[in-house]
Amino acid sequence: MPSLYHKIFFFFVYISCIEGVESNLEMDGGASTSLAASFEGNEEQCDTGVLTTLQSKLDELRSDLTREEKDIQGQLQLLESHGKRCKRKVDLWLNEIQNMKQRAIDMKNSLNQFRCSDFYVPQGEMYSAEESQKKIQHLTEEIQKHKKLKPLVLSNEYFGRKFEKNVETLWKLMRDDRVFIIGIYGMGGVGKTFLAKYMQSEIKRTKTFENVLWFTVPYSFSIFSLQEDIAKIIKVRFHTYDETERAMILTKELEKRGNIILILDDVWRYVDLEMVGISLRINGIKLIITSRLRDIFQQMDCLSINIIEVSPFYYYHHYNSCDIYYRNDYDDDSDEDDDKYDEALKLFLLKLGSYGTPLTLSPEVRDIVRYVVKECDGLPLGISVMAQTMKGKTDIHWWRRVQNKFDKLKMGVEMQDKVFTVLRRSYFNLKEKDWQKCFLYIALLPNFMRRNCLIKKLVDTGQLEGNGSLEEIFDEANVLVDKLVNDSLLEANKEKEIKHLSSYKNDLVLSMHGLVRKMALNILKQSVNNMMIKCNGNMTKIPYTEKWATDLEVVSLAHNNIQVIPEGTSPNCPRLSTLLLFENSIYHIPECFFAHMEALKTLDLSKNKSLTCLPHSLSNLTSLTSLMLHECSELNYIPPLGELHSLLRLQISSCSIKAPPQGLENLINLKWLDLSMNKNLKLVPGSFLPSLTKIHYLDLLGCAGGIEVEDVKGMTMLECFAGTFVVQDNYKDNFSRYVREILDSTNGPQTYFINLDNKRNMSTLIEYPFSRFKDRTMSFSDCKELIHFLPRDLLKLELKYNDHWICLCYGLSSYDNSLLEEIRIYDWKKLKSLFCSSCYLCTDIKNLQSLNLNCLESLTVICKKLPENDMFSSLKTLCVHKCHQMKILLTSKLVRQLQNLESITVSHCNSIEQIFGVAYDKDKDEEDENEDYEDEEDENEDYEDEDDEGDSNIIILRKLTWLSITYLPQLKTVYKGILICTSGFKSSIENCPQLCKPRIEYEAS
Template identity: 30%
Template sequence: MAELLEIVTNAATLLCPDLEENTQTLQRKIELLKSRKVDVQADLQNAGKKRKREVEDWLINVENNITEFETLEQEIQCSRFYSRQKLAERVERMTKEVMELDEQSDFPGGLFLEVDESIGQLMLTPPHNGQAFLQYFDDIWASLMDDNILSIGIYGMGGVGKTTVAMHAHDKLLNEPKFSGHVYWITVSQDFSIHKLQSDIAQALKLDFSCGSDEKKRAAQLFQTFQKRGSYILILDDVWKQIDAEKIGIPPRRDGCKLVITSRLKEVCDRMDCQRIIKVNTLSKQEAWELFLKKLGRVELHPEVEEICKTMVKRCGGLPLALVTLAGSMRGVTDIHEWRDASEELKQSCMGRADMENEVLPILLYSYDRLRDPKLQRCFLYCSLYPEDFYINREELIENFISEELMDRRLSWRAENDQGHAILNQLERACLLERVWDEYHVKMHDLIRDMALGITKHNPRYMVKARLNLREIPDVQEWTEDLDKISLMVNRIEEISIGMSPNCPRLSTLILSHNPLKSIPNCFFTQMCGLRTLNLSNTSIQYLPHSISDLENLRTLLLRSCLNLKSVPTLEKLRLLTRLDLARTKIEELPEGVESLTNLKVLDLNCRSLSIPTGVLHSLSLLQKLRLPSHIGVPIEDVLALKQLEDFGGSVNSVSDLNRLITFLQSMMPPSFYSIILISKFDEQIILDASHRKSVCFGQESLMDSSLGEGKILLPRDIEDLRFSRSGLNGSLADGFQMLNNARCVKRCSVHREDEIECIIRLSSIEEQQSRGAPFQSLKNLLLRSLPNFIGLFMWEGKAAVAPLLPGIFTQLTVLEILSCNKMKKLIPRSLLQTLPNLQNLKVMDCNEIEEIIGDEDDDGSSVINSSAEVTLPWLKLLKLGNLRKLKSIYKGKMICDSIEKIIIMRCTNLKKVPPLDGQPSPPPSLKKITVDEKEKEWWESLEWEHPNANNFLQPFVKFGPYALFYV
């Protein structure tokens, strides 16, 4: 076999003898191109001007060639005789492209535009789908900058990119000085109401209505608020019908104020009297092809596959959404048979469709069909139960997938949770779901949701009327016998008619959450014998009808945040129930029959008034996830009997119970999630935070027991979140709580209202530090609030010489937040600043005595800072200083913060310099915004700058706002 392989390899070399040599030549040219790219980027970074579009295109093309060459090298190394000829052709083609890019790098006329557009400083050309997109963007921007054009309409078919191009304009407008950041984005949607639109605009304006729900008065208040803002831009996205601006409270058009709308309908732009109307068309054939290839991934297509792709792209009709979705569904497919099969399926799904709008949905439907796996399809369709433009919490969605039995069954809760995340990731990759900015939520594109709702008109059968501003429940005639799921969430339904009893024997899911629903007639559920999921969360209901007790097929009952709910009827017959959520209700006693729910896997009883009798949990042996009230200690013996428990939240009354519980949870394989509070008495301020998994909180007076010695308290070995709230800490945190030395995984630490604590670490000799250990090696977030005797992060021990910290302490810290520590005069000495190399966010607020952020050492003979001393915070992105009346210095020497993005300084009027912004001939390259109290413009103008032009080149970044927004 080895001999055969050698023969084949030799034959391949004979066929293309120059491949290796040509590849080496290409590699040298690539390296030269990389060097030229670095030089160009350095010039761009140091200038602070608007770069030419051809420069941006050149940079993108260079990066694409570098990436392609890396792939090409790997393919050459693995090649055989049948592919070397094609690889040689690719090397030759790439060599020509690289040489052309090298020639283009001279950029006749320079890198920058001659026009000085302050808004364009440091702003990259928006990512785009081609030249047409740039043309739309330029047209829109020109209209926005034209003082004679006060209203702009952007229209085109669904999924064509109207919202995308408007969003890029919105982002650039935020840095446009003439509008002072007064740029507001409102998503309107198809079924808007005046009341909802008024509320959305008020939220964008940070306005609280003082006039209740009267729409005329709300309009008047909005009108007055807009008038006070001066120049502004209001963007209304996804408008489906004419909006009466006067009824909403939008002022008539005037100089400096502009209205922008996006719509699928030109007549909407006409009826709203838009002065400039711009149509966004579908992509050209070439741009459609380029977008498809980009989303498919940089792959070398077989000639037959390439022809198939072109046929498929043609059927997408140049619609970006369809192209992206189709490419996402085919990413990674290499088999020619699968490509041919895909093309045939796509052709059949589009047959008989005449106009573009009707052709798009079948293309999207095809992506749904290509999911193949029924569980992926079930989970995807379930997402359509949520309202349009709704940010759906991933964790909530996965819990619903589990309780609705939409996924494969797994033995553990963690395994099912992992499966849920995998499914959501697959749906995102197929472009059927979008992950939003915070990464904890997903949403469905309007057109994708339309497609899903189209599917659910047949099989399975859904009735979805979510967030449609309904005041009444749909007529009984709409509740047909073949319905599988109904969602009426996020409406204004207050009651269900007496005597209403829909005949829905197949109905498995009913969602009435987020309605002001007060009562349900007893007969309402009598003909829903198949109901498996009932969600009444966030309603105003006080009592549940007794007919719920007869829903023997019920698996999930969700009553979370029913703040008026005082009692629940007997649950004795609901023996199939697997999930029960009573959190944040007013119930004081467990519902009758809970001990009979032997199939329960998820139980949330985190209520402020609820008591739990001993022994009641012992029978619920299948529980995997349990939340108990935070105000009372758990019945520890009952919890220790739950051998399937994987996720626990609750309080314990003693160190002994804490240690037993931790030992039990850590014995699980894999170890459980937990959120545990140690309390000696009830503390109203401590609320169980289920979002912080692997968390332990030491509550009021829990550490004041004199019998607590070193080693008496156990901490989980994988603890990530550690909190202290009035627990009785004193001295230094590291000394007073030495168990930290064994908690090497802690990523977040919060210390709140600890009256005696003075510092985090007491500095001493290296030898003594080594004997104490080195905590905080994984810490990322440190939050310190309301510590009246806190002096600073570090405190010298007597008059000892300054000693360095042990390696690793605080080196992972990214967020440091200090609030209301009124004895502290200095945050950190300069000599220890190197312990914070990864600091990204620094917030110091309401500290009455602080004078320095980075300061001199203590009076022990240590060095004193001079004006030439330099410090570097290489990753600092956010600096937020507020209400520090005695603050004189952020730092007396030079401070290098090239990564700084936002600086917020309010009520620090003794401050004379802002060193992260000073000492350079241009703004820091990453700077986006400087926020100053609107009442302190004079203070800002009086600041001292080392560079004489600093105030001028920083001015475009400065925004003035009310102090109330400082804490937002």
């Protein structure tokens, strides 16, 4: 039987090997060898030496645990001084530290009990020694694991709420063998590099990977220079200038280093990893990239699920991806607004103070500090620089000066050098001059604009004017907006998309970060000789005449509360080219106001809802190319425009005019004319339109009356048209001929919204009828039969106010509907079902993607019998409103065809009891008032046994992401079984008093 010292020797060697890799308590390389030598010829003395060494080892473990404990406790003391309490998981972590320290003490005490004065070891002591060996080994491994789980005590205090979550996500991705490239994305100055550096230090501290290498990638790097940088850090010398050979050398050298993390910071261009010599593999190199350009990650095959977006303070998502909301009233998130700058303010005060202690300020100064922090818009770099600039400044005059500088866009040297220089790099990265020009123009617009409205504004004002078609210009505008969002120059506010998903799907609300906007306005000041920018403020009066310099070129006073332009105000600005006064409360403009603005090209007075008339001096602005008068709801008089021969774009929409402005027929160069949603505007066929032959875009929807086909036949350049045709019996042949000769050819508009037989107010129509180019929509109302010729390539069909049809097939079965994507039906009294399932229409529809049903008094079922051609297999969106006779929205047979369904919205339907019908409901009475469902019972008898075990039926809709249920007083269940959706599913349920909570399960997307 081996003696105790042999066992202890081999255990000691094993422990030494483990700790040489896993802990910072390493032994010298020759420790085990010298220990073995000490056993030869010294067996009587070895036991005491080995035991002493093991006891020392336990002492070092205790010291290591104590250091970790003191580090956390020091941070806790700082938290307590700020009135904060630590998280529960911090307490649990410290308790485990105490437990491990006690175990180390107990093990040391047990080793003291050994007596090795001779070679005889009693059996009981031998057993105790073996147990001690296992305990020490286990404790050593536990300590290493526990240190890796060390919590971020101060993360909320210093880095914001998302920092800790981002760190946890990074650890998860780094430990996943399926992930090779991880992206850290965000705007300049938001903390991407800080997060990466924190991870670098944590990897080194925890020794999770064998090494972590950091490289800052220059903006204009080359493969050769990047290879040189990597070689210097890993201490490799090249003996060749051939990039391919150098890549092979780097690949071999990096592979020798085993399991490592490589960080490429501040990447602006695609890096060909293979040409550099970086080979990603399991148990080898993992790559972390930081960049403010989303395209970089896509080009380098970094999956979107592996990209961590770092946002400014308070830009975190309020919604859990799988939450369902039960509300009796609409939420307005007002509570969020009270403290959304709280984290930013804490950071500012900490930076303003010293040694981690926030500075205490007087109430007067604190109010200005809140203003300054708000102007920094949550950007950590801006907050830190401003705080450093104001360190030691406690007198109020210093802070008032800073506030005035912000108001006048006169930033200090520190903000210019340390913040705007960083942000400006994104602007200069826009290679095309048109893109830079458009970005600067967007900085003059209000914050928070829907994507479609922003794009339309860019085209309205001619920012992307060119010789191409409107489609090409709109495509360019869409590409530009994508570029600005992907390059962190615009922000897509997803929360606003969620709240209004049913109305504005795929139309995100866009905004520009406050400091990015200030950076853009500073560039504008440098590029334009003189400008006056006072937008997005609280001005109530227009600046006095003497404030308008004679060399002004651009003036933006948009998005204020200006009400008065005093009589006699007549700025002498002969070089002024752009004047933006939209989104104010102006109710009167003096006659002389425009008298000295002869160079004015762009004038936007939109959304001045109290403005009633425009001055006659407007008629003399002969250089004007864009005039925007949108949503001036009280505007009833516009002076003659016949002398504005340079005018290319004219928008007079949602106003109160009763007749078109005089001289409209003289604007022969006009390309864009929008007179939509003027409900008092009586259009007279043949009045002004025939002479406007250069029109590309014409929107006349929502006006009283309509025009004739002959009015637009001469517009050979027309690409987009929306309006109402007056089609009486003697004109119906003209319209049919227009469809065959113009709409069905390549010569006519490829994007249109045509309304026929309009006898009612069109105010319910959407403001912007074209969600995309080549949308083709026809709208009919109040017809006994469809006598009109339909275009072959029709995509959307709208049918309103019909008191005659009981089924859609009655009037549509003789037309080619194979391309039809959307059907909208409003206010039908006799319609009982949409489709008969057996006619040509039902067999021809193959691409239906959206179905919108509103105010259908008699509708009981979507289909009497499900057609065999899977006509609903492409359906993505279903909206049902005020259909009071329906009891079950979707039958089980219909659900089987809805595997592409993404969104369901149901509201104000008094009789609906179920959203999804069960396969077989044994409690259902045979005299069910829904007679159209009787055929389901025969087909689904096989499900009876399944139903005996309760609600075990399962519906799987993997693409369903949105369910909105509102004001359904009889709704008892969404589904009696289990609904399985993607993990991105969201739901809003309001005012459904009898509804049981639905059983919804989620599977990974």
